Each structure stands twice: as C-alpha cells, then as structure tokens.
Amino acid sequence: MSAFADRHIGPDTTDTERMLGAIGYGSVDELMDAAIPEVIRWHGPLQLPAAATEPEVLAELRGFAARNRVLTSMIGLGYYGTHTPGVIKRNVMENPAWYTAYTPYQPEISQGRLEALLNFQTMVCDLTGLSTANASMLDEGTAAAEAMTIARRSSKAKSMVYAVDADTLPQTIEVIATRAEPLGITVEVFADGQLPQEFFGVHLQYPGASGALIDHSALIEAAHAQGALVTVAADLLALTLVREPGAIGADIACGSAQRFGVPMGYGGPHAGYLAVRAGLERTLPGRLVGVSKDVEGNRAYRLALQTREQHIRREKATSNICTAQVLLAVMASMYAVYHGPDGLRGIARRTHAMAARLADGLRAGGVSLAHDHFFDTVTAVVPGRAASIVAAAEELGVNLRLASEDRVGIACDETTTEAVLANVWQAFGVEPSTVEAEALILKRDSDFLTHPVFRTHHSETAMLRYLRQLSDLDYALDRGMIPLGSCTMKLNATSEMEAVTWPEFANMHPFAPAHQAAGYADLIDQLEAWLAEITGYDTVSVQPNAGSQGELAGLLAIRGYHLANGDDHRDVCLIPSSAHGTNAASAVMAGMRVVVVACDDTGNVDLVDLDAKIEQHSDSLAAIMVTYPSTHGVYETGIASLCAKVHEAGGQVYVDGANLNALVGFAKPGKFGADVSHLNLHKTFCIPHGGGGPGVGPVAVREHLAPHLSAHISAAPHGSAGILPISWSYIRMMGPTGLAAATGVAVLAANYVAARLRDHYPVLYSGNKGLVAHECILDLRPITKSTGVTVDDVAKRLIDYGFHAPTMSFPVAGTLMVEPTESEDLAELDRFVDAMIAIRREIAAVAEGQWPAGDNPLVNAPHTAAMVSGDTWDHAYPRSVGAYPAGVKRVGKYWSPVRRIDGAYGDRNLVCACPPPEAYA
Ligand SMILES: Cc1ncc(COP(=O)(O)O)c(C=O)c1O
Numbered sequence: 039m040s041a042f043a044d045r046h047i048g049p050d051t052t053d054t055e056r057m058l059g060a061i062g063y064g065s066v067d068e069l070m071d072a073a074i075p076e077v078i079r080w081h082g083p084l085q086l087p088a089a090a091t092e093p094e095v096l097a098e099l100r101g102f103a104a105r106n107r108v109l110t111s112m113i114g115l116g117y118y119g120t121h122t123p124g125v126i127k128r129n130v131m132e133n134p135a136w137y138t139a140y141t142p143y144q145p146e147i148s149q150g151r152l153e154a155l156l157n158f159q160t161m162v163c164d165l166t167g168l169s170t171a172n173a174s175m176l177d178e179g180t181a182a183a184e185a186m187t188i189a190r191r192s193s194k195a196k197s198m199v200y201a202v203d204a205d206t207l208p209q210t211i212e213v214i215a216t217r218a219e220p221l222g223i224t225v226e227v228f229a230d231g232q233l234p235q236e237f238f239g240v241h242l243q244y245p246g247a248s249g250a251l252i253d254h255s256a257l258i259e260a261a262h263a264q265g266a267l268v269t270v271a272a273d274l275l276a277l278t279l280v281r282e283p284g285a286i287g288a289d290i291a292c293g294s295a296q297r298f299g300v301p302m303g304y305g306g307p308h309a310g311y312l313a314v315r316a317g318l319e320r321t322l323p324g325r326l327v328g329v330s331k332d333v334e335g336n337r338a339y340r341l342a343l344q345t346r347e348q349h350i351r352r353e354k355a356t357s358n359i360c361t362a363q364v365l366l367a368v369m370a371s372m373y374a375v376y377h378g379p380d381g382l383r384g385i386a387r388r389t390h391a392m393a394a395r396l397a398d399g400l401r402a403g404g405v406s407l408a409h410d411h412f413f414d415t416v417t418a419v420v421p422g423r424a425a426s427i428v429a430a431a432e433e434l435g436v437n438l439r440l441a442s443e444d445r446v447g448i449a450c451d452e453t454t455t456e457a458v459l460a461n462v463w464q465a466f467g468v469e470p471s472t473v474e475a476e477a478l479i480l481k482r483d484s485d486f487l488t489h490p491v492f493r494t495h496h497s498e499t500a501m502l503r504y505l506r507q508l509s510d511l512d513y514a515l516d517r518g519m520i521p522l523g524s525c526t527m528k529l530n531a532t533s534e535m536e537a538v539t540w541p542e543f544a545n546m547h548p549f550a551p552a553h554q555a556a557g558y559a560d561l562i563d564q565l566e567a568w569l570a571e572i573t574g575y576d577t578v579s580v581q582p583n584a585g586s587q588g589e590l591a592g593l594l595a596i597r598g599y600h601l602a603n604g605d606d607h608r609d610v611c612l613i614p615s616s617a618h619g620t621n622a623a624s625a626v627m628a629g630m631r632v633v634v635v636a637c638d639d640t641g642n643v644d645l646v647d648l649d650a651k652i653e654q655h656s657d658s659l660a661a662i663m664v665t666y667p668s669t670h671g672v673y674e675t676g677i678a679s680l681c682a683k684v685h686e687a688g689g690q691v692y693v694d695g696a697n698l699n700a701l702v703g704f705a706k707p708g709k710f711g712a713d714v715s716h717l718n719l720h721k722t723f724c725i726p727h728g729g730g731g732p733g734v735g736p737v738a739v740r741e742h743l744a745p746h747l748s749a750h751i752s753a754a755p756h757g758s759a760g761i762l763p764i765s766w767s768y769i770r771m772m773g774p775t776g777l778a779a780a781t782g783v784a785v786l787a788a789n790y791v792a793a794r795l796r797d798h799y800p801v802l803y804s805g806n807k808g809l810v811a812h813e814c815i816l817d818l819r820p821i822t823k824s825t826g827v828t829v830d831d832v833a834k835r836l837i838d839y840g841f842h843a844p845t846m847s848f849p850v851a852g853t854l855m856v857e858p859t860e861s862e863d864l865a866e867l868d869r870f871v872d873a874m875i876a877i878r879r880e881i882a883a884v885a886e887g888q889w890p891a892g893d894n895p896l897v898n899a900p901h902t903a904a905m906v907s908g909d910t911w912d913h914a915y916p917r918s919v920g921a922y923p924a925g926v927k928r929v930g931k932y933w934s935p936v937r938r939i940d941g942a943y944g945d946r947n948l949v950c951a952c953p954p955p956e957a958y959a
Contacts, residue, residue: 040089043776046529046768047783048863054783056864057790066782070704073785073809075675078710084703085571089773092533098770099763103542105557109432110458111302111547113439114415114449115247116178116207116753118275118297119545121452125498126299126372129505130365132539134726137365138515138530140522141325141730144833144843145340145941146332146900146934150508151368151729152339155327157491158295158309158371160951164486165277166270166291167284168313170950172324174295174367174731175310176359176583179213179753181292182206182241182271184312184357186214188290188321189239189267190223191356197236198222201266204229205246210271212750214241220597220629231257237266244272244283248408248447249393249415251280253480258287274298274311275452276413278379278386281480289315297451299373300366301539303760304558305548305753306583307732309367319343319948323357325730329953330944332937334905340939342950349619349848353632358623361584361720361735365728376501379487385452389414391474392450396459398475403468408445411479415449417441418466431465437550438462489952511935513842515726518932519866521791523813523845523855524618524669526699526721528784530764533771534724537763548754562756565766566736572769572777573695573715574706575738579747580719583757585696586620588716588735589663591751593628595714595739596661596690598746608660608688612651614643616670616849621663621694630660641670641803643680652687659687665694666707667811669849670803671788671857673700681711690714695738698722699859700785700812703778707738714739723765734758734765783860784812787867791856794871798878802853813857815850816874822852825885827896829854832877837900837934838923839873869925876924889914895923900934 063069111119130136142148155173162171175181186200202211204227215225226234240261245251258268269290270283275297283291296308314322328342390413397407397416408417421444428440439447463470495504520527537543566578582588600608611625614635622632636647662684667673681691693712699722707715719725720733792801792814802815818829829852833843845855858867884894893914901920911917
C-alpha cells in the first residue's frame, strides 16, 4: 500500500490485528467476504492508476494548473474577481478548525460557526433590506429556483406562470426552467417590463445581466396588484450603494456572496443567499441560525425552525437542500466583518468608478453603450464586431463577455486596475479616459451593517483574534473523532487541500473560453472516469453541488427517460421508510409521487411490502430510491432481487451513494443492478464538511440515462469545480489498493466498535453473520425507557468526554448511529468506546438511585468551565465528575462554551440576526 494510504488509514498493522482479533476474523479480506453478500460482490482490482506519492501528486496538479490560463476576467454574469484578505484565506479557508467542522446540529459545540453564520444572515438582511435570511444556498441559480417555489407556495394567484426578466443571468434562467418543468410551472421570459397576462411570481435581476440599473418599483407594484410575489436577484456589492430590494418592494431577494472574498473557482463553491420579507420566514428553505439561550439563560445560537425539515417532513418538505455552503458563507461574512460598511462602500465606489471611466472612454471613442445607468458592468453595442473585440481583448489578457454578435459585456470588480482598463480600451480601439462619469441612480439612503461586529474587527490583529476566538469555541476533526453515521467524517488530508487556493484553480471564471481551462478539463475528465470505474456506471457528471442536487439530477434523468419512452404515466417513486429525508423531497421536486415501502424487523426493505407496492402501482412505477448499504448500516442481501423486481415492473433503480465508503473496491452499484446514483464527494472522497458545506454530489448513470442528464442542475457547468482537486488527489494518492483497504478498515472499525459496545448498548441491526457495514446503530430506547436517560443526554455527555456525538435519531428515533471511518486509529476508537462504556455506568448509577434523575452528570451535560468553577456547587455529584469524567485529561480538555441549549425557546422567540449590543451585556 502507498505511504499516503498508510497515513490516511488510522489503524496500523498491529492495530488492525487487534481489532480483527476482537471480532474473531483472521484478515480484513475474510471479514469483507463474510460481510458483503456475494451477489453484489465485485472481485478484482479497480482499473485506476497505481498510487502516487504526495510530492508526485502535487507535481501532477502543478501540471494541470499550468494548463489553465487565468486571464483577467471581465465576463461578469455573477462571478467576479475579488481579493480574499490573507487573514481570511489562511485562517478560515485553509484552517482545519473551520473546514473540518460538521454541520452545527450539536449547537453547544458549534457556537463559533453559528456566530459567523448569524453574521452572514445579518449581512444579507441588512444589504437586501429584508427581515430574514438563511445561512446560505448552493449558488445563485438554485437560490433563484427556490425563490420561485416560495412564490408558488405563498402567492394567492392561481396561475402556474413564472415571469422571468430577460436581463436575468442566462444560467439562472436555465436552472429555474429545469426546476419549473417537473412542477408544472411554465417559465415566461419577458423584456422591457412587459409582464405576461397572468403569473404567480416575477424574477428580476438587479442590476441586470447586461449591467442595466433600472428602477423596478413600478413593475413590482404592478406584480403585487396581481397577487404575485417578486424576487429580486441582487448583487450584494451593488447594494452598498443602490437602493435595497426591500426598499423597492421585493418579497424575496437572492443571489451570490462570491465577490465577498471567495475566489471564483471555475464556478464554485461560494455561498448563494436567500432572504425574505416578514411573513415568509416559515417558507424559507435551508438552514436558519437563530438565537436562543442555554439552561442558565445565557445567549446561545442554534439552528432554528425548519432547519432539518426535509428530514422530518420528507415529501412535504419545501426543498431538498441539506448540505449548503457554510465555509464560504463564513468567508463572505468575515469579508464584511473585516471591511465593515465603510470599507465595502469604498470597494463598491471604486468598482463603480472604474466602470464609469471605462464607459466614458468607450463613449468618447464613439462606441455606444446599451445603458446609461449601471453599477459595475457596461454593455457596448458594436454591430458585427463583438467577436473580434472579445478576441482582441483575449490577446491582451482580458476576457470580456460575448453577449451577442453585436454586444460585448464588460464587468469591473475590486481587482480592476488602470492597466486592465487600458487593455479594454485598446481592444475596442479607443483612447483612454480619465473622466469618471457617475452612472448610479437609485442611491441607497439607509444605513447597513450597523451592528458592532461589523465595526470592530478592522485591523488584522483584531480580525485574527476574532477568528481564533470563534474557532476555539468549536469542536472539529482537528480536535478528535466525529463518529457521525451517514456522514463519513474521515481525514481531509492537507495535501489534498493544497491546490484549491492556487490561483490557476481559484481564479478561473466558469464561462472562460474552454481552451483557457484545459487543465481543469483534464482533471475533471479523469475524476469523472475514475468515479465511473469505482461505481460501475457509464457516465458521471460532477455538476451537482451537493448530494441533494445529485439526487434531483438522477431523478430528473429517470423522468426524462420515461417521458422519452412515452411513459408519461410513470411517476411513482418507491422510497423505503428508512431513507434519508432528502430522497423524498427530491422525488417531489422531480415531479414524482412518493410511496413508502416498509422495512422489516431486521431493518431491511420488506420485500413482501415491496411486491405489494409494485403490484399496486405497476402502471405508474417510475423508480425506487434505496440507500446501499442501507441507512441502517447493513449490507442487505435482498438488494439484487429488489433491483430485478423493480426493473421487471418497468421502473428504474436509484441507489443513494451516500454510503459508498462501505463499497469502494468491493461492490459497484452500476454493476449490481442500479441505474443511477449520486455520490457525496464530501463524505467518501475527502472534501471536508466545512461546517455544513461545501459539497459535491456527482450523479452517475448507466448508458441509457446519460442522454437525459440535465445540463442545468447547478448554475456553473462543473458546479463546485474549485474543490474537485481534493477528491482527485485522494484517489490518485490512495490508488486502487489503498481505496479498497480504506473500505475494509472502515468496515472493520464499525464492527470493532459494535463488538465492544454490544454488551452495553444493543446494536439495532446487523446483516450476514451478525456483521454491520461501515456504521452501527446503538439502540438507546430500552435504556431510556428503563432509566429516563435520553439519547440527548448521552450526546451532550459525550461533549464532556471530548467527543462530537454520533448521529442522533436518524434513521431511527432514540438511537445513535456511529460511523468511525478508516481514518481513526485504535487509540481514538478505544477512547470513544471507553467513554461510551463509562457513560453507560453513569446511566446505571442513575438507574440505581445513586444520583437523582433530575440532577446527575448526564442531564446536566455539557458542563462548562464557568459552571464547574462557580462559587457554589449544589449538585448531587462532585464538580470533578462533571468536568473531568473517567479518563478525561485535565490538560487540553475541550470545554463546551455554553450549557444545554433550549431550542424551543428560540423557535418561539425567533431572532435570526445579530442581537443588539445590549443583549451582550
Ligand atoms: C443517505 C443520504 N442521502 C443523501 C444525503 C444528502 O446529501 P447532501 O447533504 O450532500 O445534500 C445525505 C446527507 O447527509 C445522506 O446521508
């Protein structure tokens, strides 16, 4: 095995032998032979290049980078050059304390990133002039599509027409159209303010894709008079100078925060945003951070309202979004914190001044412009000359937008310099200008970012300390194991991350001419081919920028396939009761009806119920969506027959590949009967979780579905291309042997944990020979019933022991799902197991009456430093038991910054922006 694989995989040979001994197997191969049903087993090495060393891989990446030619981008269209402040680049983007954290579902240990996200929400609310913003969307296009569905749900108008202004970003129109079709919504593109006859919602771009800055207030009023809702897709930098969407009557605002310090990355990742006016907050999809309090009444943040709604509401959920863009939202919020309102205004003014000078020079040289009013983008009208001007600019190192044969778009940004302007003028054959002909109308007259957080951390010292202060509050993989079932929180190796911030990858515009992005093309082609080999499918697209988006892409491909065959009536999607909530939500978004298939007592899909459901819906069966190994962490033996039954009935099989870490090198969904899968590169293939994103959710299909893959699931052609070097590097450094070894050790680790904990907590489900796959479910329900100690108590007590809790109550309420991954060594696995056993002893002490049910270390967990060092201590157990439970070292202990948080209080008293300074007193 490669030297890298040896470092990626935690247990060494001695550890592995001890673990195998504990579960009674002689080798990992023997274990895998026993665990994986032979009917799906794939034997033989993956056809992938042999592992390369870290230096070799970095050299190969340098080769790709060298084949990317990064020119100055003035293409605009929602993607702009930006200066990422060094202090943010190094201390957020490249800092594992931020990038290896998990989604803040355990809020007590996520206060740092929750505060950063609250800052993001506050920034978006302030800039858009709307009352509630969520904590990020996947990109502008998908945020606009979500805005459309908010409008449909909230408008009283009966119409199914969505009116989209022609001056909207072209990729946004495509994403909206892709999402509208299966929902029965017709998109009508209108120009010059000429609204269609009837509609339930209107989408406007502000400023327009052409750069035009138009006062939309009258049009918005007219739309409201028809009972429609209006979304304004607005540029956040422009909003520091021009009137905010809320002030011109918008109900919803959406857009991108990319130009707030997040490199373009050939299309992503960056944070999309979505904000709504008062009254619509309960329809807002995605994650919403809110302010609540802990049991001592101290201010504490947590995710509010419908945040996990698709997990709970499934097919009734408003959206399928799960993984979002947390790391990038943190970066954008910190850009606003660092620059403050005056700094941002200054950047915007300078950007506008550049555009104004550019315009003046063009006009003076006889070039007419399409609009008089603009913020940063001008459109030159050059009949028949557009292509030659764009080509001339390229020669001079600048990419302009070829808007049509007759029009060239030119977007300025904070990186635009005098020299760049000179090149643009030269490409047009005009003389330079020094005149700044101000072209702003609709000047903003309200203040923004008034909260002290945006007015305090403007020196680098202050900023550095603020970032450190926040990340110190959080628990991430850089502190210890995060054994979250279904999430695969494995090592995100530093060398995998390195290329992400190289300028040749970071600064490429997604619509740069293809010949400038040859390095990216090669890397993406290779990665897609490797993923096809690993999964056994024919075609892979890396465009979906989260698992949920891969699901939608896959289901839309199934829909397209049935429609192409004239099977319009096939619209039923069978989904087992154990499925992840996104599955059902995605099926509805793909225009399907969800029919639930039961699971049997052993957690497997109930094949008898499956037969019944197939028979009941035989004419209308479109697909089944199953996760494999199941969300119960078991290799179900019935999978091949399940696939055959659905195929016989004319349906397609979607295998949710979120659990691929249990299959790589041992089974290929595309070969054991499935037609389509999505993968989560942010699980199996090492893209760090970023505190809740970014992610990449490639869709993989067999040949017959390939023609039906949509080109517009995400706004950018290759989605979050900027982070693909991470997964590419992982596969390249592991090689075929290393990848299979990782799977084997992941399964070994889960079985080791299950074996050691089985006598203390029942392991809910197991498959062949009593083995689990790569995760195991610990059933706390009988313990809760007999002792009153809940799964929450155990999760919070684990914090005192220095752990992030396993996945709580998914897929079975009242249980914990543990996924150790291959990256944790035996010492860390044992530390976790020992903590769980010690907690079990504490539970027994409560049951035996040694500690009262209402006052024991479990119900009071987590314990803060303030609590255990207070002047009084009137609990039924010593302070030391609260603070330093069995085995916890006094030096280097992680302290939860808050005590247990009251979530319901925050939902009743909803506050989703930074509280006023008085609240901090
Ligand atoms: C089984 C399963 N399916 C789908 C998803 C959705 O993936 P994402 O969060 O990337 O949208 C998840 C995410 O946790 C999952 O565990």
